[in-house]
Amino acid sequence: MPDLKINFAGIKAPNPFWLASAPPTNSGYQIMKAFDQGWGGAVWKTLGIPVVNVSSRYGAVNYRDSRMIGFNNIELITDRPLKDNLREIEEVKKYFPDHAVIASLMVESRKEWHQIVKDAENAGVDGLELNFGCPHGMCERGMGSAVGQEPEVLKLIVSWVKEVAKTPVIVKLTPNITDITDAGIAARQGGADAISLINTVQSIVGVDIDNFVPYPVVDGKSTNGGYCGPAVKPIALNMVKNCAQESEIGIPVSGIGGIENWRDAVEFILLGASSVQVCTAVMHYGFGIIREIIPGFESYMKEKGFDSVDEMTGKAVQNVKTWENLNLNYQIVAEINKEKCIGCQLCYIACEDGAHQAIGLSENGTRVPFIIEENCVGCNLCSLVCPVENCISMVRTDDGKKSVTWKERTEAGNIPVSFNDPLAGGLHHTIPEPTAALKKKNTF
């Protein structure tokens, strides 16, 4: 039986599924409810000097019939007095001594940092998370992402915290930075025990085109917010991987960004996370989604023979290479399963207009398109637009030739170097003459 228990940089938890510091962790009531339903930890809504919030606070990106594939907020840190939060932390720890309760913190001066670290630890938290990520409102006052974007400042503040902290310190990073590893390295250098990422991405989620104001609307005006939800997962996965690969960071990573189901959690862990944090999915569906995450995750572990989360962590990292180290000799072409094809011809038009003109239409009345193998570059586009599962597959055609990478070709002097170099990769593809486009019948 796989063991879900983790020890994340010294913070123990019954499982790696935590709630991120956000509206779902605003109160002890919510966190108790979440723990009761199976969540393994929670990062408390950021403590500090309480704020005053605006309404409305959220905006969303809907895609067709899917709501909230992207989510955006302009809410700030806790608006509740510190003593109320601390009292509730104590209460939660009394009922759930084995669950991870982590205090997210955001203050300004060294004195304030010292004070709030002590207060939180006295209330019984298992760890601290420094909020250097919030990209709206707080950063205007020199906190949140304003810190996360300045590695030197970040390092300094981490060191202030470490002067007094007795529990592990996690630094939460902002993605609103050119290279997130700079911030990760600074965190490590400041003495952080772990990092968590990503915080939200600075965003405008949409515009009310009748009233010329972006969402969310506050009395006819708006402001940029922080973007999260399923839409940011690819950005988060890449940044988690970047930090996991950076040897100068070398501390545990808590993965955050669009996690909604067990599969998302597995992906973050395979790319280097050793715990994950969830917010938007809970704001959308409630704490109950944990009942989908745990059994799915467990059966994946069983199927793959993993006994612990640690064994899984970073399993896919070694397979992420720089582009120059990919095998240029690997060749695949698309293959359409005629039995499965429903004749929507989306693959045809995607390839025809959007890629390499490597799919043709039959003139014998069938709606099943065919692959023009010599033009197919194996880009995948057709298989991605195909609405039928396993209808278009990519088949290897290179007979397992020896791998040759760009790097190796560069070293061997076997790469195009001039504008009209005969080594140009596209030379063997058939490109139609421009005017042939005008002769094509338009059948939209």
Add this chain to the structure above:
Amino acid sequence: MSEFKQPASKAEFEKNFSQIKPLMNSTQAYYESSRCLFCYDAPCVSACPTHIDIPLFIKQINSGNLHGSAKTIYDSNYLGNACGKVCPTEVLCEGACVYNLQNVKPIEIGRLQNFATSNAIRNEIKYFESGKPNGKKAAVIGAGPAGISCACELRREGFEVDIYEAKDKPSGLALYGVAPYKITNEEALEEINYLQKQFGFRIHYRSYISSKDEFKRLENEFDAVFLGIGLGKTNPVNIKGENLKNCFGAVEYISELRINQHNTKTGNKVIVLGGGNTAMDAASESARLGAGKVILAYRRGKEEMGAYFFEYELAKNSGVEGLFNVSPVEIMGEDKVSGVKFIRTKTTKGKVEVIEGTEFVVDCDLVIKATGQLKQSELFENIEGLETDERGRIKINKENYQTTNPKYFSAGDVISGGQEVVNAVADAKLAAKGIAEYLQ
């Protein structure tokens, strides 16, 4: 099997005849439109006789451009709302939807179409203006789907258009012939009203044009005449007892039902003769009018019926029983119908043969003959040089829908012998183009 109580009021009638394709609400339309794959060279478009750009209008619904969506529909089909409701979408656009090949429910194209067009009608959104007057006049005979579609297109071409309609309401079969659960009277009439306001054609009601003199007058007054007169009365079965009381032709019966609604007479036991879509309609309608029992009698086997499978399903689900391989020999009764005498049949090599000595009588008190419609041949004779084919249909030049009398053009059931509303709409628009080109 549903049981219907005889409707005693308009409300009860509307309940029994509730719309099988009810108007979607905006949430339904949003979700349904989200499912459309936006196929390339979409099969639904090819399957639509009017070639509406279906993926486009669906995408426009989804992106919140309802006005644009209805315009896409009306650009191709002037009776976009009626067609969305009465088309046999199961065998046209929705039947061609690629989802069928994946055993996924096809997109509800008809209902989405109505979602867009009914909004346009309700809000009187004007998409079209009549063309610059070209100084020419056209007469359109028949204010059915063909006549209206032709009139709209002629107005766009700049013609002055007068429609002559025998009845006192427009829409033709869409009002008088289609089952009430497919489209309401209000829906049919509102669309014509909406079109009339945009295009400004004149309709002269209770103006039955049939005599030589009347045709001559039109020929003199107008540059072209369009014949959109559809079909005539129900075909006689030519058996004894056909003229008894309570023996009706389906066309006449349905027409009365559309107008008199719950006041339409039905029987305790109704026998419908026929195996086509009109027979299915008449049978379903009788059941919904509260007939105690409805028997659908067809001279061939169930699988040989001309009706669409879903129409038979609908009839069965309304409580209709099928009686197959029987041919009516006599309608029994003294003054009014008391039964039908049948003889059993078999089909050999596609031919129906009676089996001697197998006569039997089924009691009933009402008979509806859904045995096809007559051509209006007596009327054709009054138009000089107008030729018909071997099946009594007006002959036309397929290029421009011109008849053998160059003054006359024609489309709809009168040239096809009986097709869908959408075919009439499509052909009549082309006929209008034919008229415009011919008179250039």
